[in-house]
Amino acid sequence: xxxKKKPLKIVVAGEGGQGVQAIAEILAEAAYEExxxxxxxxxxxxxxxxxxxxxxxxxxxxxxxxxxxETADIVVALNARAVLRTRQYAGRxxxxxxxxxxxxxxxxxxxxAARILSIPALETAKxxxxxxxxxxxxxxxxxxxxxxxTLDNTKKALEKRLGYKFEHDPKLRELNHRALERGVELxxxxxxxGKEQSGELRAHN
Amino acid sequence: MTxxxxxxxxxxxxxxxxxSATIPVPGEKRVFMTGNEVVAWAAIxxxxxxxxxxxxxxxxxxxHYWTRLAPKFGKEFLQTExxxxxxxxxxxxxxxxxxxxxxxxxxxxxxxxxxxxMAEMMRLPVVVVxxxxxxxxxxxxxxxxxxxxxxxxxxxxxxxxxxxxTSGLQELYDYTIKAxxxxxxxxxxxxxxxxxxxxxxxEPLTIYDPLARGMELVPPEQxxxxxxxxGVDRPPGHYRNTYNTEEELYxxxxxxxxxxxxxxxxxxxxESLETEDADLLIIAHGVVGRAAKQAVEQLREEGLxxxxxxxxxxxPLSAGALRDAVSRAKRILVVESAYGxxxxxxxxxxxxxxxxxxxxxxxxxxxxxEEVVIRSKELIA
Numbered sequence: 001x002x003x004k005k006k007p008l009k010i011v012v013a014g015e016g017g018q019g020v021q022a023i024a025e026i027l028a029e030a031a032y033e034e035x036x037x038x039x040x041x042x043x044x045x046x047x048x049x050x051x052x053x054x055x056x057x058x059x060x061x062x063x064x065x066x067x068x069x070e071t072a073d074i075v076v077a078l079n080a081r082a083v084l085r086t087r088q089y090a091g092r093x094x095x096x097x098x099x100x101x102x103x104x105x106x107x108x109x110x111x112x113a114a115r116i117l118s119i120p121a122l123e124t125a126k127x128x129x130x131x132x133x134x135x136x137x138x139x140x141x142x143x144x145x146x147x148x149x150t151l152d153n154t155k156k157a158l159e160k161r162l163g164y165k166f167e168h169d170p171k172l173r174e175l176n177h178r179a180l181e182r183g184v185e186l187x188x189x190x191x192x193x194g195k196e197q198s199g200e201l202r203a204h205n
Numbered sequence: 206m207t208x209x210x211x212x213x214x215x216x217x218x219x220x221x222x223x224x225s226a227t228i229p230v231p232g233e234k235r236v237f238m239t240g241n242e243v244v245a246w247a248a249i250x251x252x253x254x255x256x257x258x259x260x261x262x263x264x265x266x267x268x269h270y271w272t273r274l275a276p277k278f279g280k281e282f283l284q285t286e287x288x289x290x291x292x293x294x295x296x297x298x299x300x301x302x303x304x305x306x307x308x309x310x311x312x313x314x315x316x317x318x319x320x321x322x323m324a325e326m327m328r329l330p331v332v333v334v335x336x337x338x339x340x341x342x343x344x345x346x347x348x349x350x351x352x353x354x355x356x357x358x359x360x361x362x363x364x365x366x367x368x369x370x371t372s373g374l375q376e377l378y379d380y381t382i383k384a385x386x387x388x389x390x391x392x393x394x395x396x397x398x399x400x401x402x403x404x405x406x407x408e409p410l411t412i413y414d415p416l417a418r419g420m421e422l423v424p425p426e427q428x429x430x431x432x433x434x435x436g437v438d439r440p441p442g443h444y445r446n447t448y449n450t451e452e453e454l455y456x457x458x459x460x461x462x463x464x465x466x467x468x469x470x471x472x473x474x475x476e477s478l479e480t481e482d483a484d485l486l487i488i489a490h491g492v493v494g495r496a497a498k499q500a501v502e503q504l505r506e507e508g509l510x511x512x513x514x515x516x517x518x519x520x521p522l523s524a525g526a527l528r529d530a531v532s533r534a535k536r537i538l539v540v541e542s543a544y545g546x547x548x549x550x551x552x553x554x555x556x557x558x559x560x561x562x563x564x565x566x567x568x569x570x571x572x573x574x575e576e577v578v579i580r581s582k583e584l585i586a
Contacts, residue, residue: 025407032237032409041406044263044347065499067402067492068571 007037007060008148009069012138013086014078016053019135022161023076024055026139029157030149031059039064052085059148075113076142078121078135080104097141097187117145119186125179133179140183145191154180232417236410240403243374244308244334245270246412247381252422253332254303255281257294259313262346263401264336267308288313292320295331299324300444302427304385306332310401311340314352314359321394322360326446328461329428330388334381334397336404339569348401349569350491353546356396357520363458365465367472368396368520370491375410377403380517382415389423391468398519400542402492402571469521476515477530479505483512485584486534488527490516490547493540493572500577511581519547524554536561536584540577544568 010027014020021042028040036059043054058064071091077083077098090096090110098104100118109116119141125134136158143154158176159166166173230250238246244267248256256275258268272282285291291307298305309317314335324331337352339345358364367387369380381397388395415422428442435441448454476494478501480486489497494515504511514530516522531537537560541547544566552562565572565580 028407029237037409038237039406039408041402044405064408066496066572066574067406068573070573070575 005060005062007058007062007064008074008146009072010057010059010074010076010142010146010148011054011072011086011089012057012076012078012142013052013054013082014135015081016051018053018078020053020078021055023135023139023142024057026154026157026161027142027149028057028059029160030153033153033156034149036061036149037064039067041067052081054082054086074142074146075110076138078102078138080108084108095145097138097145099138117187117190119190121183121186124182124186128182129179130175133175136176136179137183137186140180140185141187142183143180144184144187151180151184230412230414233411233413236412237407238374238410239266239405239407240374240377240399241266241336241405242270243377243410243412244381244397245274247378248306248385249274249278249280250378250412250415251382251385252304253280253306253385254425255283255298255305257283257285257291257298257305257307259285259288259291259309261288261310261313263338263348263404264308264310264313264334266404267334267336288316289319292317292331292333293323295333296320296324296327296329299329299331299425300428301430302425304332304389304425306334306385308334308336310336310404311338311346311352312343314355318355318359321366321396322362323446324394325360325362325365325461327444328365328392329394329444330385330392330425331394332381332384332388332397333394334384335399337398337400345569346401347569348542348571350400350493350542351544351546351568352398353490353519353541353543354549356398357550363462363465364520365461366394366396366520367391367518368398369474369517370398370519371403371517372491372494372515373410374403374406374408376517378410378412382420386421386423387472389425391464391472393465393468398491400492465521472518473521473523473526474517475523475526476517477526478513478515479510480512480514480530480533482510483530483533484510484535485512485581486530486537487511487513487540487577487581488515488537488547488551489513489540489572490519493542496572496574496577497540499574500581503574503578504581509581509585511585516547516550519550522550522554527551527554528558531555531558531560534560536563538563538565538577538581538584540565540572540580542567542570542572 028038031038038059040057072089075086075096080102083104087110090113094113095115096113097117100120101122121137256271295305295307337349339349340351371377384395433439487497497513501513539548
């Protein structure tokens, strides 16, 4: 789908504190570890917490151009406000992934998007894992949706970022890895519309 | 990581016992880091001795990383009470013969202009890194290119300073190192002008030890406290920023003007892309240059004759090269995240030429390649 020249453009948005920037940073780090080109930039403001936090990420094979862009290939929104805030980045080729617990009004969804996928990420994190790894599960979903980096390199990037915590508590590493893998699965299930699917898949056009 | 001993730069008078620790920058290393971190590493690689600073977003992490790195290599840091003090202590460091620098942004850059003017008057090689944020006033902590006029001509003087505008993190590393060399070689204050995007974004770059690449690092020299009796063993050092008569000031400034104009051609830098046969010439600097470059690539693919001129030095501006490129074009389009600041510099440089000038001015916000493409097509159609 992508020509070699054009990088994959990703927007991740959520409430400040949901780990949005960590998702983008780890993805960027994983891409860098793979020897690819990556540019990550956070959208930051004066607030210490709260407010919609947005991360812009581009991954490609050629040096990346301008740090921000108008239309993303994939938009990941972790709550209702983030869906609304990131609508402007959705074009006709864009895939929007959002959490199914986000109370999104139908009219707030970007109608023009190619695909809109709602996944039970928070629910799954709470039920099967731990709410803390919600963002890692989302990270897995992004990898599942794009295949932009490998699971192995993402684990390496996670290690680089959280390795010092994993050393103290190896169970934490296991938890994060499970969240990552579960995220990949979850998106696969949603896309394939399998039995366990608790999200929905809608295609516009 | 192979360390490199600081003692290899034995010709460096300021090398002290405390700074004999190995420089951690390897021969060459591919890294993935933010611009603020890049500046701190570049200053270490340039063998800077001390940073003075006061926190302001988006440059805070320059200080954070420097204070992490500095103690390991016998480097020093002083946090001052504001940017005026940060600027004047940087001057103090320079007078004492240290490679001293500071970093600031926005309102901090305004306060920095008073010490910067003093550095111009006294010909002091201070290095200042600017991460532009939105203005006027506190505005945003995020990004802009609105500190161009302030940084090039912000003092109560003639702008005897050098301003490098970087477009990405590799350049931020390269030009931060270069800034120290330019400052100490020519004895004018040097600014590295970046922005909040470059401060906060992460991208791959190669960091290196300039000495391992065979680059020269211009050694600092003491201004005050040199050995010998002034006027007997050595000429006295007159470092003045106050003059009693108009004529006296005029004479000194004539010297500054001549020296600045003499060295300017050696300092001027620019990048041009597809300018030879361009009907439309896009002029942009810094990170916006990347959007312009992408736009040119796309428009060329569509068979449109568009080129891009990116001044790297905003002061002194490569006016000759710019006039040359513009004289071949039918129209020019100035693109910047400000309302005509680069536009002013460009108009000044082009005075006398006849060309249609258009703009895409977006004060305080980023410019995407898509917008540049759309605006360019309007002008070509």
